Amino acid sequence: xxxxxxQIVFDNVSKFYGEVxxxxxxxxxxxxxxxxxxxxxxxxxTTLMNLLTGLIRPSQGAIYVLGxxxxxxxxxxxxxxxxxxxxxxxxxxxxxxxxxxxxRLHGFGRDQAAKLTNEALERSGMAQVARRKVxxxxxxxxxxxxxxxxxxxxxxxxxxxxxxxxxDPMARAESIALFETIAKQGMxxxxxxxxxxxxxxxxxxxxxxxxxxxxxxxxxxxxxxxVRDHPMQILVRCSNAARLAAAAFELDHVVEAxxxxxxxxxxxxxxxxxxxxxxxxxxxxxxxxxxxxVAPADDxxxxxxxYLIGSDGAPT
Amino acid sequence: MSAQNSVARILKWRKEQxxxxxxxxxxxxxxxxxxxxxxxxxxxxxxxxAFIPVLILLAHNIFDRHGTDPSQIENDTLVLAGxxxxxxxRLGIFFACMAIFTWLFRGEVVERTLHYQFLVxxxxxxxxxxxxxxxAIISVLLFETAVLACFYLTYSRFGSAGRAYVFDGxxxxxxxxxxxxxxxxxxxxxxxxxxxxxxxxxxxxxxxMLMGWEAITPIFPxxxxxxxxxxxxxHLCPVSLPIEGPLAIFTIxxxxxxxxxxxxxxxxxxxxxxxxxxxxxxRIEITYTAE
Numbered sequence: 359x360x361x362x363x364x365q366i367v368f369d370n371v372s373k374f375y376g377e378v379x380x381x382x383x384x385x386x387x388x389x390x391x392x393x394x395x396x397x398x399x400x401x402x403x404t405t406l407m408n409l410l411t412g413l414i415r416p417s418q419g420a421i422y423v424l425g426x427x428x429x430x431x432x433x434x435x436x437x438x439x440x441x442x443x444x445x446x447x448x449x450x451x452x453x454x455x456x457x458x459x460x461x462r463l464h465g466f467g468r469d470q471a472a473k474l475t476n477e478a479l480e481r482s483g484m485a486q487v488a489r490r491k492v493x494x495x496x497x498x499x500x501x502x503x504x505x506x507x508x509x510x511x512x513x514x515x516x517x518x519x520x521x522x523x524x525x526d527p528m529a530r531a532e533s534i535a536l537f538e539t540i541a542k543q544g545m546x547x548x549x550x551x552x553x554x555x556x557x558x559x560x561x562x563x564x565x566x567x568x569x570x571x572x573x574x575x576x577x578x579x580x581x582x583x584x585v586r587d588h589p590m591q592i593l594v595r596c597s598n599a600a601r602l603a604a605a606a607f608e609l610d611h612v613v614e615a616x617x618x619x620x621x622x623x624x625x626x627x628x629x630x631x632x633x634x635x636x637x638x639x640x641x642x643x644x645x646x647x648x649x650x651x652v653a654p655a656d657d658x659x660x661x662x663x664x665y666l667i668g669s670d671g672a673p674t
Numbered sequence: 675m676s677a678q679n680s681v682a683r684i685l686k687w688r689k690e691q692x693x694x695x696x697x698x699x700x701x702x703x704x705x706x707x708x709x710x711x712x713x714x715x716x717x718x719x720x721x722x723x724a725f726i727p728v729l730i731l732l733a734h735n736i737f738d739r740h741g742t743d744p745s746q747i748e749n750d751t752l753v754l755a756g757x758x759x760x761x762x763x764r765l766g767i768f769f770a771c772m773a774i775f776t777w778l779f780r781g782e783v784v785e786r787t788l789h790y791q792f793l794v795x796x797x798x799x800x801x802x803x804x805x806x807x808x809x810a811i812i813s814v815l816l817f818e819t820a821v822l823a824c825f826y827l828t829y830s831r832f833g834s835a836g837r838a839y840v841f842d843g844x845x846x847x848x849x850x851x852x853x854x855x856x857x858x859x860x861x862x863x864x865x866x867x868x869x870x871x872x873x874x875x876x877x878x879x880x881x882x883m884l885m886g887w888e889a890i891t892p893i894f895p896x897x898x899x900x901x902x903x904x905x906x907x908x909h910l911c912p913v914s915l916p917i918e919g920p921l922a923i924f925t926i927x928x929x930x931x932x933x934x935x936x937x938x939x940x941x942x943x944x945x946x947x948x949x950x951x952x953x954x955x956x957r958i959e960i961t962y963t964a965e
Contacts, residue, residue, distance in 0.1 A: 375961065408960060411793060412792070413789055413792055413793070413959065413960035414959040414960060414961060415959060431794075431795050431796060431797055431798070432692065432695070432795040432796075432797065433795070434795070435793060435794055435795035435796075436795050438793075439793075440793050442789055442793075444786050444789060444962065446785060446786035446787055447787065448706075448710065448785070448787050448790065449710070449714070449785065450710075450714070459702060459706055460790065460793075460794050462698075462702045463699050463702050463703070463794040463795070463796050464794060464795055465695045465698060465699070465795070
């Protein structure tokens with residue numbers, strides 16, 4: 359196959375550690391934007407990221423990142439930055455040197471490497487403590503300095519393994535804003551996380567993993583459509599909730615219509631949301647019910663994850 | 675025609691390689707590795723390995739002020755040859771190279787920092803060469819300094835007779851040979867230990883086997899003796915040690931090899947093993963939990 363120079367492609371990739379399965383028969387391709395790998399610990403997220411960056415080799419299949427493979431390290435690692443989950447650093451290194459010397463290995467001269475180092479430290483909010491030894495950093499600071507190293511050379515593909523771990527709320531918000539800025543510049547940002555709410559907010563698409571398999575992938579709404587056989591929950595805030603619930607029950611695809619405790623709305627579970635919305639339009643236009651708000655109640659990754667693998671994705 | 679094509683292909687390949695980038699990457703790698711391995715408290719025992727004979731000779735010079743008779747020079751020359759051949763080649767340089775060169779990659783696995791080296795735009799062959807050069811610089815610097823200090827302490831105590839032996843006699847030539855042999859020992863053992871660290875998760879056991887082999891080769895036939903590093907080093911040494919003790923009856927005196935063959939042979943060994951390491955590095959995956 360001819361690799362697409364804009365995409366990240368996994369082509370039937372499997373990885374076995376001896377007899378232990380890492381990931382099995384993974385095939386998908388990713389466009390630029392933020393992609394989240396979601397799954398409980400041991401589901402294969404880190405294996406997938408390590409495969410993508412060449413830290414491990416696939417047992418079978420092929421991976422292309424913007425048309426390149428890790429066998430072309432000079433071209434490949436100029437395009438890719440990886441912030442791993444390994445919380446370890448070269449002994450005695452300070453924050454500045456931790457970023458500066460890898461940039462020198464990229465081939466940048468002294469001045470350019472220093473400029474990029476300072477820029478990365480500023481972007482990650484680590485400029486003030488850059489000359490301190492990394493060994494004296496807090497967990498959040500270590501996470502941020504690793505992030506700074508990964509973005510310092512302005513990669514086109516940024517791979518982040520649990521990048522929000524150990525960050526305080528302020529740093530989380532700043533990091534998320536940074537990822538969004540990077541993604542808006544047309545870059546790939548691949549994030550793994552088991553904190554579903556966070557990736558739900560920032561992701562353009564998700565790859566849901568379980569026990570080494572990709573169980574679903576695509577935009578969150580597309581993934582939701584893939585599990586059509588599972589009822590979707592829709593919350594309708596309205597007057598005359600009892601009338602709406604009765605009308606909803608007349609539809610075959612509605613499996614549950616529950617009036618909210620305050621009596622001002624209905625939670626509907628339906629296998630065909632489109633049909634339900636048509637009914638709702640009819641009722642509203644007939645003047646039987648006044649609708650204040652309609653929203654899918656489970657159109658987030660957490661719910662999808664529960665449907666797909668019967669787990670809430672919490673770390674095991 | 676095909677030979678011409680091959681040459682043309684090689685020349686084209688050579689022209690396409692970013693040699694300037696490789697050399698700047700190697701210089702950065704060497705600088706980082708030297709700082710990491712040489713200027714660190716954890717490496718004090720390697721300094722001790724290198725400088726124990728220096729300390730002993732220094733103590734000898736301080737406390738034995740009577741043994742400065744010029745007739746003792748020949749005897750002390752043999753003592754110096756024993757220090758270099760029996761201590762440095764068989765123990766000091768051997769163990770220091772084992773520690774320095776196996777730690778270049780294995781140490782990074784233990785410290786879980788090797789992935790940083792694998793996530794930069796550096797070819798793995800360049801990484802091997804850079805790390806090897808760093809190890810070679812560290813070990814050569816330490817042991818050449820130590821041998822130089824031993825040489826100075828051996829002859830300085832004899833005053834003008836010592837100076838005459840060094841500058842008007844064979845002393846300076848012997849020093850040159852010792853320094854050459856020390857550098858070759860560091861490079862030869864270094865290349866072997868680097869390859870062992872890429873081949874085995876625990877290179878200590880094969881290292882111990884190598885040490886055993888180096889120690890017992892004198893009792894093997896001449897062809898087998900040629901498969902040891904010590905054989906070539908011994909033939910490059912300016913002073914031969916008499917074979918004594920119970921092992922002497924088992925020892926087979928092999929025909930000496932020429933200086934050129936010994937130097938060339940050791941350098942070839944180092945290069946071949948280094949090329950092997952360049953292949954082995956591609957097998958390494960970052961799976962720290964499995965180590």
